[in-house]
Amino acid sequence: MNILYDVVILTDSRYLNDSKTDNYKHNVYYEDRLVYHALEQLGLKTLRLAWDDMFFDWSTTKAVLFRSTWDYFDRFDEFSEWLERISSETLLLNSEKIIRWNIDKHYLLDLQEKGVHIAESHFIEKGAKVTLAQLHDILNWNETVLKPCVSGAARHTYKLSSENLDQHEQIFQELISSESMMLQPFQYNIVKKGEISMVLFNGTFSHAVLKKAKAGDFRVQDDFGGSIENYMPTEEEIAFAEASVIACPELPIYARVDIFEDNDGDIAMTELELIEPELWFRRHKKAALALAKGVKNRLS
Incomplete structure (x- = not known):
């Protein structure tokens, strides 16, 4: 088969x-087009397709x-099978x-072992026989955030406290019967100061944005009304981000x-996004060319 792209x-x-x-939808399309044009600018023949396109020959x-x-986590089994096939x-x-x-x-534990400071986390494995009340009692945590270990766009992410544990017990039991979950103490500085997203190409810092939740919410994603602004990180924050990427398996x-100031006032990682993260090319158009060069x- 001839290589066409x-x-x-x-x-x-x-x-x-x-x-x-x-x-x-426009922002997604526009940012992907910026990457498309950057690749074409470098002489690379490029196409944009849905990952589950049934008619394209990936070879x-x-x-x-x-x-x-951004639908992979809702179709994880199908995506996983596709990933294995396409990688060959x-x-x-x-x-x-x-x-x-x-x-x-669970990758957060790997990073923690390599010295990356992560948000304090407790993992609850699939099939665990435990209640939310028991977890909060054992961990001695009051306000917490519950989320799946495989997720995106704040899917099944809940803010918990002693006042609403009973309301979330049924959904927790349904979730834990089929997937692993994680529980984290609520981080007050994310609400007060926001979360910083640092973008890196080939391990080198490119640009950053500051994400803030809307009033009355704790989720910083713009899906839930969060705001985004350009951000100039400190040298310490850049060093933290670059060290985090170096700690990856490759x-x-x-x-x-994604970093924030934790409840103890230290820089901590909330997540490391390596699959399909939003990279805010619409705010930093030159960064699309940096990715294309990579x-x-x-x-070659």
């Missing part, structure tokens, strides 16, 4: 087309670049190895390191 940019079918009425492209495959046909950016490592938030072509270097 250098890079296929991966999205999901909801974002294949632009929208004049839905700003969220006809040198590489695929994960950008907005073309180069994955980031790689299958690092994607599988990063999909499950160097990712792109990474987003892709070209990997191909």
